[in-house]
Amino acid sequence: MRDAELLELLQKNPEKGLKALIVQYGGLVYTVVRRNLPEALCTADAEACAAEVFSDFYLDLNKYDPSKGSIKAWICVIARHNAIDLTRRNTEVLPLDEEIRADIGGISLESDLEERELRCAVLSGVKSLNEPDREILLRKFYLGESSKEIAARLKMSVSNVDTRTSRAVEKLRKKLDDWRK
Amino acid sequence: MKYTLENFFEDLNPNELDEIMPDNFDEKLQKNILKRIEKTTLCKSGIKNNSRRFNFKIFAPVAACLVLTAGLGGCAIAAEVKEYNAAVDFFEQNGLSVEGLSREELKEVYRDITTNRFTNDKTAEVIRRSVPGVEILQHEPTPEELSVLWNSNVNAWSGSHTKAAVKYQIDYEYQPGAQYYEFDKITVECLRDGETLWKTDFPTLGKKWGDDELYINDCVMTSVGTVVWGHRCHWTEVTEGGSKANPLTYGRIARIDDSGCKLWERELDHGFKDEYIKAVLDNGDGTLAVISYGDFEYLCLSQYDADGNELSFTKTQFSRIGNILNAAKLGDGYLVQLAGTDEDDGRAHLAKLDRAGNVTDNFVYKSEECDYYITDMAEFEGNVYLSAYSVPKQTGEGWRNEIADIQDYLFNRDNWDISSEELTPIVRDNYTAVLLLCDPAGGEPKNFYSVKGSLGGALAVENDQLKWNVESIASTFFSPATSAFSIGGNCLVYRYSFDESGTLAGCEDTGEIAHYAR
Numbered sequence A: 001m002r003d004a005e006l007l008e009l010l011q012k013n014p015e016k017g018l019k020a021l022i023v024q025y026g027g028l029v030y031t032v033v034r035r036n037l038p039e040a041l042c043t044a045d046a047e048a049c050a051a052e053v054f055s056d057f058y059l060d061l062n063k064y065d066p067s068k069g070s071i072k073a074w075i076c077v078i079a080r081h082n083a084i085d086l087t088r089r090n091t092e093v094l095p096l097d098e099e100i101r102a103d104i105g106g107i108s109l110e111s112d113l114e115e116r117e118l119r120c121a122v123l124s125g126v127k128s129l130n131e132p133d134r135e136i137l138l139r140k141f142y143l144g145e146s147s148k149e150i151a152a153r154l155k156m157s158v159s160n161v162d163t164r165t166s167r168a169v170e171k172l173r174k175k176l177d178d179w180r181k
Numbered sequence B: 001m002k003y004t005l006e007n008f009f010e011d012l013n014p015n016e017l018d019e020i021m022p023d024n025f026d027e028k029l030q031k032n033i034l035k036r037i038e039k040t041t042l043c044k045s046g047i048k049n050n051s052r053r054f055n056f057k058i059f060a061p062v063a064a065c066l067v068l069t070a071g072l073g074g075c076a077i078a079a080e081v082k083e084y085n086a087a088v089d090f091f092e093q094n095g096l097s098v099e100g101l102s103r104e105e106l107k108e109v110y111r112d113i114t115t116n117r118f119t120n121d122k123t124a125e126v127i128r129r130s131v132p133g134v135e136i137l138q139h140e141p142t143p144e145e146l147s148v149l150w151n152s153n154v155n156a157w158s159g160s161h162t163k164a165a166v167k168y169q170i171d172y173e174y175q176p177g178a179q180y181y182e183f184d185k186i187t188v189e190c191l192r193d194g195e196t197l198w199k200t201d202f203p204t205l206g207k208k209w210g211d212d213e214l215y216i217n218d219c220v221m222t223s224v225g226t227v228v229w230g231h232r233c234h235w236t237e238v239t240e241g242g243s244k245a246n247p248l249t250y251g252r253i254a255r256i257d258d259s260g261c262k263l264w265e266r267e268l269d270h271g272f273k274d275e276y277i278k279a280v281l282d283n284g285d286g287t288l289a290v291i292s293y294g295d296f297e298y299l300c301l302s303q304y305d306a307d308g309n310e311l312s313f314t315k316t317q318f319s320r321i322g323n324i325l326n327a328a329k330l331g332d333g334y335l336v337q338l339a340g341t342d343e344d345d346g347r348a349h350l351a352k353l354d355r356a357g358n359v360t361d362n363f364v365y366k367s368e369e370c371d372y373y374i375t376d377m378a379e380f381e382g383n384v385y386l387s388a389y390s391v392p393k394q395t396g397e398g399w400r401n402e403i404a405d406i407q408d409y410l411f412n413r414d415n416w417d418i419s420s421e422e423l424t425p426i427v428r429d430n431y432t433a434v435l436l437l438c439d440p441a442g443g444e445p446k447n448f449y450s451v452k453g454s455l456g457g458a459l460a461v462e463n464d465q466l467k468w469n470v471e472s473i474a475s476t477f478f479s480p481a482t483s484a485f486s487i488g489g490n491c492l493v494y495r496y497s498f499d500e501s502g503t504l505a506g507c508e509d510t511g512e513i514a515h516y517a518r
Helices: A003-012 A014-035 A043-059 A071-090 A112-128 A133-142 A147-154 A158-180 B005-010 B014-020 B031-044 B074-093 B103-115 B122-130 B143-151 B401-411 B420-430
Strands: B167-174 B183-192 B195-203 B213-222 B225-238 B244-256 B262-267 B275-282 B288-294 B298-304 B310-317 B323-330 B333-339 B349-353 B359-364 B370-380 B383-392 B432-438 B445-452 B454-462 B465-478 B487-498 B504-517
Touching: A003 A014, A003 A071, A014 A043, A014 A071, A014 B031, A043 A071, A043 B031, A043 B074, A071 B014, A112 A133, A112 A158, A112 B005, A112 B014, A133 A147, A133 A158, A133 B005, A133 B014, A147 A158, B074 B103, B167 B213, B183 B213, B183 B225, B195 B225, B195 B244, B213 B275, B225 B275, B244 B288, B275 B323, B288 B323, B288 B333, B298 B333, B298 B349, B323 B370, B323 B383, B333 B370, B370 B401, B370 B454, B383 B465, B401 B420, B420 B465, B420 B487, B432 B465, B445 B465, B454 B487, B465 B504
Parallel strands: B244 B275, B432 B454
Antiparallel strands: B167 B183, B183 B195, B213 B225, B225 B244, B244 B262, B275 B288, B288 B298, B298 B310, B323 B333, B333 B349, B349 B359, B370 B383, B383 B432, B383 B454, B432 B445, B454 B465, B465 B487, B487 B504
């Protein structure tokens, strides 16, 4: 269902609209949530958090601006924020996963402006990546999937996923070097 | 500060995500997880919340069959974690609050609810925080319980009925070889804990063909003693040894003191051809409210003092009243359940009366998904509770309303021979016992407790608690050639107790068996 149709349904028949929204994006939202929750929290927490994502979206429907992103992207962002909030409420320290960290520059940011410009540069760099490299990065750094899971999903070998990840990160690093210049 | 790719992805806004997310970027999820998320979402969004009429939060059935193997180190820990996680899942799925509960208490409350035992003081508190709208889990009948049905000696049609600690037995004493109307007397016996407190006789009004006939229908314990009601049937056309026709029916009421002495007997005479008394309610001030219906159209309320003097009489005309099934005090007035009215073919037509007997409201309780059948009413601590059961809207062509879909299923089978093991789950799916709390101001029922696979039974007030009998359907047989019913069987009777605040306080397997037939 397209975004415009979903929005109309949510307004005319909220129950049906929410059900359609959940059918369409439930899997993605749940995955984003689950990946951003620590292992100590159980599946019920993930489900409840996912449900809150949809209810938050519906209850703040008037704040949704289509020009600022698709419904899919919007609820992914809500999902991630809610999961991180829940994690913070339940753990003292966020788990550090060295695998995830990818230092792309060692840049010292001295201002918000610099950070915004850097973001644009990184965004541009990620957009310029071909598939499946872009999807690999998204799964690895946004969904938090392991190389093994990504390999299974994209029907590749694990070493292929790791190689592509390294190459993609290298490409981004070069892009940022150009930006610094 | 070192800026990493993780930082970048952490802060992605929707526009940025749209720019880099492939069109087919998606994840699949199992249907049962999607369903649970959907249910929770609709509740959290307020679209389907617990206060709406008869939208119950449904517990996912969980069999609490965990074995803790203490002393086996890793196994014990794994089992404990598994139970704890199951308990947390259970609380989350059903919106129960974990506030104030330790890990051990959480597991104990979880065990209490899923096994219908109340060993932890906090169980009722947890449920109270989560009402209105709670489904009480009840297990499917076990083979051991089913075997009891075969071993029991059950009297199918009990004539006794009570809303108090005492019971009444009404016996018609016939002469040997007598016809059905040739009885000597009707005896009303009052019992407590199986012991007879007193017996009072109501002599027959005549033994010849065509003589007036007396019927005693029910009794109730009030603050002014026992009140008995029934009716006298007078035949206006009688042929010797032939036919009787055109009866007139007069409601009768009598008061009996605590020693069994009949203080007075009165007959109603409100100008009706037929008037049946259906309930007598204690106003608590020495007066009695007598609820009757006249000529199958008038809902009537008569007020009597303790000496049997009629203080007032009010009647309200409806298009049709087939019967009055239940009545209870509601604040200063009364709530009456009507049946066989034009508005409702079922049993959920309720009328509110003020103290004087004027009908201030009447409504039929329905929902889009279900029909409701009220079986009993009781006033407790200023609130009126309705015992009922719900049946999903039937779409089948079977002519017995509650089980039309089941009849369709049975008649469409090649083989009408169906075992109880196969039929009983189908019938259980059709019925949900419901206990409703009526708002004392408005009288409109609100969501309260439900039990799947069961029928709401009798209500009673005992030992400062409300007792609710729930009849769990345990066995069923199909009788296609019987005119009176199509399916019938036995129920195991559980009794739930509620305290003055309406909180579930306990559960008891009574060991009793109730029959049902539809």
